[in-house]
Amino acid sequence: MWHLYICSGDPIFLEQFWMQNEAYSSVLIPGWHRMSYRYVDYTLMSTELEYYIRKLHSIVGNAVTEGRYMVFGVGSSQLLTAALYALSSENSSSPSNVLATIPYYPMYKSQTVLFNSENFDFRGDTNSWQSNTSTNNLDVIEFVTSPNNPDGELKKPIIGGKTIYDHAYFWPHFTPIPGPSDRDLMIFTLSKLTGHAGVRFGWAIIKDKDVYEKFLNYIMVADLGISKDTQLRVLKLLKVAIKDDGKPLFQLAYNLMRERWDRLTSVLSKSTRFSVQQRHPLHCNFFNETRLPSPAYAWIKCEKEEDDDCGAMLEEGKIISRSGSFFSAKDRYSRLSLIKSQDDFELLIQRFTELVSLENDSIETM
Amino acid sequence: MWHLYICSGDPIFLEQFWMQNEAYSSVLIPGWHRMSYRYVDYTLMSTELEYYIRKLHSIVGNAVTEGRYMVFGVGSSQLLTAALYALSSENSSSPSNVLATIPYYPMYKSQTVLFNSENFDFRGDTNSWQSNTSTNNLDVIEFVTSPNNPDGELKKPIIGGKTIYDHAYFWPHFTPIPGPSDRDLMIFTLSKLTGHAGVRFGWAIIKDKDVYEKFLNYIMVADLGISKDTQLRVLKLLKVAIKDDGKPLFQLAYNLMRERWDRLTSVLSKSTRFSVQQRHPLHCNFFNETRLPSPAYAWIKCEKEEDDDCGAMLEEGKIISRSGSFFSAKDRYSRLSLIKSQDDFELLIQRFTELVSLENDSIETM
Structure with a gap:
């Protein structure tokens, strides 16, 4: 029996939707199309695409975009760093302190380390920072x-300095949308919205004009803008995403995620060894009803004291997950991706069922 | 009479070729295509595209690719910075010194300044560095x-430390190809090869395995790889570019550039005020004959002592060029782009002819 790699966040779960909508979602790009660095209005970003992104947010109700600036980037990945450059004070004698709350997405650290900029330093967890620091007047980006x-x-900010809101998963298929996010700097990505990770497209919504201009300058100097082919493709995909006020896409995506959670929690209900994060119902303005969240990832905890490497426990059942330490948390936790293909999910349930039945067998034979 | 902006390096000159080849060079991308971050072989880069790039270099004879590694990036822009990260020593207590020879492309400086990395510092011109530095043992990237x-x-290296060869213009339409470049780290871009600047695609050819791995890690951490749509489109374009051993593309592109140079030098031959760089014939292995170079840019010099702002002189004729200081050179020089559209070029010749005829009128009236 081979290992099932359910560790990466590759979002293949919506492939089915795009196959059903092939007739509307394909793009044809002629060889002579968009050869220039810039659009005719001399910008690097398609204003039509920007219009559709704003329309999408207004339909979903997950972000305030009126009176805000927008910048496109190579996935949300590039925008995370661009945001650090835009928010850190270049004239300061000491670098800005970059923080996140454990468990956190490891790219925040690995990017900050890679760039090794004099403008900012990664300082790890907000909670240990708070307890070790007497003054709150320091330059912090959270x-x-x-x-x-x-x-x-x-999540909410812990420190309360400058904040970068990573809203990659703030869509109705993963979480109830209690209302539009109204933050100074919000980052979204196509990957977890439509499932097109390979397209590499993200956008930032920015309140402050100076921050916006530094942001834009970063994208300009780093890459001379982002691919026009990508922008054309994203435009086509978003036009499909907002059809019938987004209902077909989000309803299908939500049903799929809810079914996966139902099946996973049903298996886990028979286990005393493995548990999963608590989910609390919230009112979703988009679906106009109270719902449980159906997150992209299951955050599995191994409950027995001796099982302090939960990833290794899952690997016994040939399930390769992403260990807690990857997120600067304890290895008693491990992350399972629930946004992979249906085949991968079926296999996950099958192997988890076997793992849990072994657990029950061993209880019975005790 | 409005101003003619002939300052940017936007390469629209080959649009005509791609319109003629529309039937072969268009791509259709279905909505469900390449949603994953990775290809089935788990790489971020299309191996088929890599194969065609190697084939292109072997046809053109401008770079050794056998036994070398390849990394794709968002234009050559991103690869310039990736190269600095890959070559600078992260463990060193002092940053690597980044140099270029005046007149140089300003992105080398603006990127180094933007990233403000502890790994490297931009130190400007190789020649002033040489005269100010007693030892050559310092860590230099040129x-x-x-x-x-x-x-x-x-150009050839001046210092002789670690080098990044920017070969953006090393194609038979701009220069005779005396033989394949055989350097440790070479960077190419689609922009000046096929004219697709908006696609944002470049590649690096790398000799050393460690450098390659650091390079790849940079692209991975900065952006989680580059757009799969872009890679698909580039594949289609390169298949057209190498048709009939590249003869149709490079012959058309060369004829176009040679005609532009012939017409420009013909106008300039009547001027004592403006001159342009000397061009020296070389044997081109690709075309198998000795030819003059036909560079992408005319580097105009104002010859009169009082004309120390050549960009301003050209602006009198409503020609907006890029001043020498943009390239850290004297403003007695200014750069004109010869790779813009045919309309722009026609207008350039018309306005230059008027400028030169004014010059001759004023001589006659003296």
Whole structure:
């Protein structure tokens, strides 16, 4: 029996939707199309695409975009760093302190380390920072991931300095949308919205004009703008996404995620060894009803004291997950991706069922 | 009479070729295509595209690719910075010194300044560095741009430390190809090869395995790889580019550039006020004959002592060029782009002819 890699966040779960909508979602790009660095209005970003992104947010009700600026980037990945450059004070004698709350997405750290900039330093967890620091007057930039990757929680800032809201998962298929996010700097990505990770497209919504201009300058100097083919494709995909006020896409995506959670929690209900994060119902303005969240990831905890490497426990059942330490948490936790293909999910349930039945067998034979 | 902006390096000159080849060069991308971050072989880069790039270099004879590694990036822009990260020593207590030779492409400096990394510092011109530095044992990374932007010269390293060869313009339409470049780190871009600047695609050819791995890690952490749509489109374009051993594309592109140079030098031959860089014939292995270079840019010099702002002189004729200081050179020089559309070029010749005739009128009236 081979290993099932359910560790990465590759969002293949919506492939089925795009196959059903092939007739509307394909793009044809002629060889002579968009050869220039810039559009005719001399911008690097398609104003039509920007219009559709604003329309999408207004339909979903997950972000305030009126009177805000927008910048496109190579996935949300590039925008995370661009945001650090835009928010850190270049004239300061000491670098800005970059923080996140454990468990956090490891790219915040690995990017900050890679760039090794004099403008900012990664300082790790907000909670240990708070307890070690007497003054709150220091220059802090905090990543707030809401819903959080890996545990799906709707996070709030801990420190209260400058914040970067990573809203990659703030869509109705993963979480009830209690209302539009109204933050100074919000980052979204196509990957977890439509499932097109390979397209590499994200956008930032920015309140402050100076921050916007530094942001734009970063994208300009780093890459001379982002691919026009990508922008054309994203435009086509978003036109499909907002059809019938987004109902077909989000209803299908939500049903799929809810079914996966129902099946996973049903298996886990028979286990005393493994547990999963608590989910709390919230009113979703988009679906206009109270619902449980159905996060992209299951954050599994191994409950027995001796099982302090939960990833290794899952690997016994040939399930390769992403260990807690990857997110600067304890290895008693491990992340399972629920946004992979249906085949991968079926296999996950099958193997988890076997793992749990072994657990019950061993109880019976005790 | 409005101003003619002939300052940017936007390469629209080959639009005509791609319109003629529309039937072969269009791509259709279905909505469900390449949703994953990775290809089935788990790489971020299309191996088929890599195969075609190697094939292209072997046809053109401009770069050794056997036994070398390849990394794709968001234009050559992103690869310039990736190269600095890959070559600078992260464990060193002092940053690597980044140098280029005046006149140089300003992105080398603006990127280094933007990233403000502890790994490297931009130190400006190789020649002033040489005269100010007693020891050559310092950690130096030198950008060697060949042919050079702005002046089209085939440059060689001045310092002789670690080098990044920027070969954006090393194609048979801009310069005779004396033989394959065989350097440790070479960067190419689609922009000046096929004219698709908006696609944002470049590649690096790398000799050393460690450098390659650091390079790949940079692209992975900064952006989680590059757009799959872009890779698909580039594949289609390169298949057209190498048709009939590249003869249709490079013959058309060369004829176009040679005609532009012939017409420009014909106008300039009547001027004592403006001159342009010397061009020296070389044997081109690709076309198998000795030819003059036909660079992407004309590097105009104002010859009169009082005309120390050549960009301002050109602006009198409603021609907006890019001033020498943009390239850290004197403003006695200014760069004109010869790779813009045919309409722009026709207008350039018309306005230059008027400027030169004014010059001759004023001589006659003296």
